[in-house]
Amino acid sequence: xxxxxxxxxxxxxxxxxxxxxxxxxxxxxxxxxxxxxxxxxxxxxxxxxxxxxxxxxxxxxxxxxxxxxxxxxxxxxxxxxxxxxxxxxxxxxxxxxxxxxxxxxxxxxxxxxxxxxxxxxxxxxxxxxxxxxxxxxxxxxxxxxxxxxxxxxxxxxxxxxxxxxxxxxxxxxxxxxxxxxxxxxxxxxxxxxxxxxxxxxxxxxxxxxxxxxxxxxxxxxxxxxxxxxxxxxxxxxxxxxxxxxxxxxxxxxxxxxxxxxxxxxxxxxxxxxxxxxxxxx
Amino acid sequence: xxxxxxxxxxxxxxxxxxxxxxxxxxxxxxxxxxxxxxxxxxxxxxxxxxxxxxxxxxxxxxxxxxxxxxxxxxxxxxxxxxxxxxxxxxxxxxxxxxxxxxxxxxxxxxxxxxxxxxxxxxxxxxxxxxxxxxxxxxxxxxxxxxxxxxxxxxxxxxxxxxxxxxxxxxxxxxxxxxxxxxxxxxxxxxxxxxxxxxxxxxxxxxxxxxxxxxxxxxxxxxxxxxxxxxxxxxxxxxxxxxxxxxxxxxxxxxxxxxxxxxxxxxxxxxxxxxxxxxxxxxxxxxxxxxxxxxxxxxxxxxxxxxxxxxxxxxxxxxxxxxxxxxxxxxxxx
Numbered sequence: 001x002x003x004x005x006x007x008x009x010x011x012x013x014x015x016x017x018x019x020x021x022x023x024x025x026x027x028x029x030x031x032x033x034x035x036x037x038x039x040x041x042x043x044x045x046x047x048x049x050x051x052x053x054x055x056x057x058x059x060x061x062x063x064x065x066x067x068x069x070x071x072x073x074x075x076x077x078x079x080x081x082x083x084x085x086x087x088x089x090x091x092x093x094x095x096x097x098x099x100x101x102x103x104x105x106x107x108x109x110x111x112x113x114x115x116x117x118x119x120x121x122x123x124x125x126x127x128x129x130x131x132x133x134x135x136x137x138x139x140x141x142x143x144x145x146x147x148x149x150x151x152x153x154x155x156x157x158x159x160x161x162x163x164x165x166x167x168x169x170x171x172x173x174x175x176x177x178x179x180x181x182x183x184x185x186x187x188x189x190x191x192x193x194x195x196x197x198x199x200x201x202x203x204x205x206x207x208x209x210x211x212x213x214x215x216x217x218x219x220x221x222x223x224x225x226x227x228x229x230x231x232x233x234x235x236x237x238x239x240x241x242x243x244x245x246x247x248x249x250x251x252x253x254x255x256x257x258x259x260x261x262x263x264x265x266x267x268x269x270x271x272x273x274x275x276x277x278x279x280x281x
Numbered sequence: 282x283x284x285x286x287x288x289x290x291x292x293x294x295x296x297x298x299x300x301x302x303x304x305x306x307x308x309x310x311x312x313x314x315x316x317x318x319x320x321x322x323x324x325x326x327x328x329x330x331x332x333x334x335x336x337x338x339x340x341x342x343x344x345x346x347x348x349x350x351x352x353x354x355x356x357x358x359x360x361x362x363x364x365x366x367x368x369x370x371x372x373x374x375x376x377x378x379x380x381x382x383x384x385x386x387x388x389x390x391x392x393x394x395x396x397x398x399x400x401x402x403x404x405x406x407x408x409x410x411x412x413x414x415x416x417x418x419x420x421x422x423x424x425x426x427x428x429x430x431x432x433x434x435x436x437x438x439x440x441x442x443x444x445x446x447x448x449x450x451x452x453x454x455x456x457x458x459x460x461x462x463x464x465x466x467x468x469x470x471x472x473x474x475x476x477x478x479x480x481x482x483x484x485x486x487x488x489x490x491x492x493x494x495x496x497x498x499x500x501x502x503x504x505x506x507x508x509x510x511x512x513x514x515x516x517x518x519x520x521x522x523x524x525x526x527x528x529x530x531x532x533x534x535x536x537x538x539x540x541x542x543x544x545x546x547x548x549x550x551x552x553x554x555x556x557x558x559x560x561x562x563x564x565x566x567x568x569x570x571x572x573x574x575x576x577x578x579x580x581x582x583x584x585x586x587x588x589x590x591x592x593x594x595x596x597x598x599x600x601x602x603x604x605x606x607x608x609x610x611x612x613x614x
Contacts (some may be wrong), residue, residue, distance in 0.1 A: 013420050015414060016415040024412045103400075107397050108394055112410065114362060115360055116390070116413040117414060183465075
């Protein structure tokens with residue numbers, strides 16, 4: 001074809017299989033979010049700095065012996081790392097996730113998506129993966145790296161032999177931390193065309209449940225059941241259960257059930273809303 | 282998980298292009314692309330498509346109808362977004378229900394309203410749409426540049442799509458629909474919001490795509506001149522039913538002769554005489570009429586009426602039936 005020919009030409013390539021079409025959505029979604037410099041500087045960077053702080057503590061403990069506040073690297077150490085990331089998880093969901101579907105609704109992008117060979121499942125999985133990848137990058141992945149760091153720096157294999165199950169706990173807990181809030185974020189994002197409203201409601205639910213729980217405890221004079229209303233309480237309880245710290249939190253199964261119900265409800269809302277706008281105007 | 286690699290479909294839709302009358306392929310050489318057989322679609326109690334049966338052959342087809350006629354539902358059904366309650370709908374020989382994904386590989390769709398992905402430049406958006414169809418990343422980027430070049434977007438392609446004018450957004454929508462080299466292009470009001478120059482350029486593009494790029498198009502528009510300019514066939518729907526379907530030129534020629542007449546004399550007498558021989562007329566201004574004559578009435582008949590009644594005919598020009606005339610007539614029943 002001559003270089004000056006700017007006419008239309010037919011495409012003779014091969015279309016890829018349908019199996020990983022969701023990853024295209026996730027990848028492009030991540031690119032759009034990570035193009036925002038403020039998001040990287042103010043949210044992702046501090047979350048990663050936390051990883052280096054914990055890594056430094058492990059290095060210090062192994063190099064200089066017991067340091068202040070760290071007598072021993074126990075499962076609790078890894079649990080604390082994951083739980084301390086919850087602040088950044090919320091920030092990522094608020095500033096990175098709340099517009100993920102809302103923006104598509106606002107710009108009528110759903111009719112473009114569904115005029116392509118895409119299913120609703122592809123779309124939803126792609127959007128879930130967009131948030132989940134970011135959240136796993138600040139929870140499971142650094143926590144596993146910390147575990148590996150400690151295992152490598154240990155003098156013998158005792159720690160690895162006794163605590164190999166921690167890898168499973170870290171992965172499971174990262175999913176407990178990330179999946180419910182991911183689905184909650186996307187469900188809220190799918191019910192409004194404004195990412196601001198979606199973000200405000202998300203913060204309201206996650207932080208507001210703490211306020212409501214405290215109010216119930218005051219009204220009903222220390223009712224323990226009111227704790228289950230608190231979002232982060234349930235996450236904390238499940239974490240302690242998964243990391244084998246059941247002493248005072250024996251009811252982690254209840255919290256798990258609550259989070260499971262929340263996730264399913266959010267999924268159903270999202271599934272219904274996205275179907276509802278699958279319309280060519 | 283199926284790992285099938287899909288070769289670009291080579292459904293033998295169109296033979297090598299042979300330009301016919303009006304610059305389009307002759308009808309006889311176009312193959313069936315859409316077949317609706319007694320398709321009914323209901324929204325609650327509202328009948329959107331009412332036992333619609335029609336076959337659409339390739340080429341450029343205009344889709345007309347008043348609001349609520351079922352045009353949008355027709356497009357939704359072709360895309361496999363709506364399942365017919367009764368009947369069967371086939372696109373490229375595939376049933377729209379089980380094969381909607383395969384059908385969408387072969388269709389490009391240009392929606393009516395603004396739609397884009399926020400936070401993306403034009404070229405990234407178009408490439409993204411190609412990747413969603415299954416194009417490899419590098420090829421998608423390369424083709425996005427080619428397509429944007431073809432539709433006449435130069436440096437603007439690097440700008441955020443949210444900053445585009447209405448006309449540029451229409452062009453980008455057309456580009457994304459062309460990315461995977463579809464065999465059928467569904468265009469829903471593609472010139473909405475465009476200035477006259479941009480509109481003409483868009484119509485020229487659409488005409489070029491359908492006439493020389495071997496891509497079938499279905500153009501839904503309220504602007505009858507747009508359809509008349511770009512399409513050789515037209516389908517008119519009303520209340521979910523097919524009212525008329527055929528070649529635009531043939532439809533226009535099968536209707537009665539139209540004349541513009543200017544007279545000097547008693548116009549009331551002249552008009553009453555015309556009425557008596559079943560001539561329809563529209564008075565544009567005093568002594569100037571547009572008349573539609575039934576078979577058997579010609580210019581000589583008009584002159585005779587005028588002469589018998591002492592009326593001078595100062596102007597008598599035969600005019601062509603426009604698509605608008607045809608549309609108005611069939612919609613009015």
